[in-house]
Amino acid sequence: MLGLMQNQPLLTSMLLDFAARYHGDAPIVSRRVEGDIHRYTYRDLAARAKQLANTLDGMGLAAGERVASLAWNGYRHMEMYYGVSGSGRVIHTLNPRLSPEQMAWIINHAEDKVLCFDMTFLPLVQAIHAQCPTVKQWVALCDADKLPSDSGIAGLISYEGWIGGQSSDYTWPQFDENTASGLCYTSGTTGNPKGALYSHRSTVLHAYGAALPDALNLSARDSVMPVVPMFHVNAWGLPYAAAIVGCKVVFPGPAMDGKSIYELMESEQVTTAAGVPTIWQMLLAHVQGHGLKFSSMNRTVIGGSACPPAMIDTFREEFGIDVLHAWGMTETSPLGTVCTLKNKHLKLPAEQQMAIRVKQGRAICGVDMRIVGDDGQDQPWDGKAYGDLLVRGPWIMDTYFKGASPLVKDAQGRSWFPTGDVATIDADGFMHITDRSKDVIKSGGEWISSIDIENIAMAHPAVAMAACIGMPHPKWDERPIVVVALKPGAQLTREELLKFYEGKGQAKWQIPDDVVFVDAIPLGATGKMLKTRLREQLVDYKLPGL
Ligand code: AMP
Numbered sequence: 001m002l003g004l005m006q007n008q009p010l011l012t013s014m015l016l017d018f019a020a021r022y023h024g025d026a027p028i029v030s031r032r033v034e035g036d037i038h039r040y041t042y043r044d045l046a047a048r049a050k051q052l053a054n055t056l057d058g059m060g061l062a063a064g065e066r067v068a069s070l071a072w073n074g075y076r077h078m079e080m081y082y083g084v085s086g087s088g089r090v091i092h093t094l095n096p097r098l099s100p101e102q103m104a105w106i107i108n109h110a111e112d113k114v115l116c117f118d119m120t121f122l123p124l125v126q127a128i129h130a131q132c133p134t135v136k137q138w139v140a141l142c143d144a145d146k147l148p149s150d151s152g153i154a155g156l157i158s159y160e161g162w163i164g165g166q167s168s169d170y171t172w173p174q175f176d177e178n179t180a181s182g183l184c185y186t187s188g189t190t191g192n193p194k195g196a197l198y199s200h201r202s203t204v205l206h207a208y209g210a211a212l213p214d215a216l217n218l219s220a221r222d223s224v225m226p227v228v229p230m231f232h233v234n235a236w237g238l239p240y241a242a243a244i245v246g247c248k249v250v251f252p253g254p255a256m257d258g259k260s261i262y263e264l265m266e267s268e269q270v271t272t273a274a275g276v277p278t279i280w281q282m283l284l285a286h287v288q289g290h291g292l293k294f295s296s297m298n299r300t301v302i303g304g305s306a307c308p309p310a311m312i313d314t315f316r317e318e319f320g321i322d323v324l325h326a327w328g329m330t331e332t333s334p335l336g337t338v339c340t341l342k343n344k345h346l347k348l349p350a351e352q353q354m355a356i357r358v359k360q361g362r363a364i365c366g367v368d369m370r371i372v373g374d375d376g377q378d379q380p381w382d383g384k385a386y387g388d389l390l391v392r393g394p395w396i397m398d399t400y401f402k403g404a405s406p407l408v409k410d411a412q413g414r415s416w417f418p419t420g421d422v423a424t425i426d427a428d429g430f431m432h433i434t435d436r437s438k439d440v441i442k443s444g445g446e447w448i449s450s451i452d453i454e455n456i457a458m459a460h461p462a463v464a465m466a467a468c469i470g471m472p473h474p475k476w477d478e479r480p481i482v483v484v485a486l487k488p489g490a491q492l493t494r495e496e497l498l499k500f501y502e503g504k505g506q507a508k509w510q511i512p513d514d515v516v517f518v519d520a521i522p523l524g525a526t527g528k529m530l531k532t533r534l535r536e537q538l539v540d541y542k543l544p545g546l
Contacts, residue, residue, distance in 0.1 A: 023246025258286030
């Protein structure tokens, strides 16, 4: 027997309609590529998203076609999120940090029909447009009078000129909630990138999950800054989750340095933000270097790679800001887990609380997790046993766009997505990533967590960034070394850093065999350490004594 409730599909347009109706005057503030600060409201956002929808209808773009964005975080990008998906097309967010070859490959694979880009990326578009025959309309996200006359891109139009003459009267179409809404490719550090194709249903459910108190804890009283780019898994869903609660949104645009982020946080009284650890490192360096304080921030979401415990500590102890350590992937929309304490943890001594806070946290309801050993058997949830992390749920990917399904079945026939991460889960359900499976170091048959080794090095005041990698060893198979970039002007010797590992909970055989100092650790397209590149750089390296 079916329930007798209204069968209204979960569509992204309903989030925008809600925000415009119930939080119509809540501000959306953007630092623009042009350099100025732009302000408007959810009501304005909805009107302009409808103008965009009318534009797409007017050009006869069929439902399901891909409209690509190559843009920083800002209001026009948010209009694209809603105007494109709400009208039944698919918003495809391109990562501008990929190589031009990768970008052209992705555009062709996605068969993008329209591509809207920030003027910052004009040279990039000029370099690749000839290799992208599927794109019928190139749109520069700028005013009509800012459009260059000699771009060399046939039919280039300004976004404002494109949508400007259109009506803001538009009724969002209703369709199956399983219809595709967004497309995002993995960064593809090895091989070609793969596309995760989100649906309206997955996007809306993820937004509800993200807003929950034990997830990002969003409310109408927040002023939220997505520092994580809108081309990195939909800025972790924040443009959708913000609409669910109607909070103020503050977009940092292209100015991602510590000073610009800090100043915008202060001037817009940002209460919470989200980004990868490298961004927060720059922010902290600026704030600490200038003796500044945060006047409105109370928590920040850090994920994308492991947040060093030293960073969690600094935010809490020096600035009174809670870190919400979060884990997720392009294929998981992305939020899978967030680390927040349970009631029974509140009375624990600070040190024991900290041991929990460094973990990637508990599943958000809607996500289920397992860890399995090499034999495919479930590992115990004791916080010690490692296993490959598998996840499932309504906002977890099933099949890659135009690709295969990576899912694996369990004994009950249920399908799970293999994350490629290795993790422990404790009795309270807190998941802790120890490594990417391809980064796991096996020394004498025993696993060494590269993240643990990196976290200790990152706690040294002279260290800006540390990457632990395994090096071939004739007796032990592999031994860990730590590759370190120092803070500007800082001094540290190999011996000093190795000594620093003593008494930090590592067995002797887990302490790295060597320290290699480099000017900078190579970073990938989403700000994560590129260990593949590092291994290439160290191809001639030999462990001491070999
Ligand atoms: P991406 O799809 O590019 O966002 O990358 C997803 C991968 O980033 C995950 O599979 C993890 O390896 C890594 N990752 C994300 N969040 C965390 C975290 N909090 N701690 C450790 N690794 C993380």
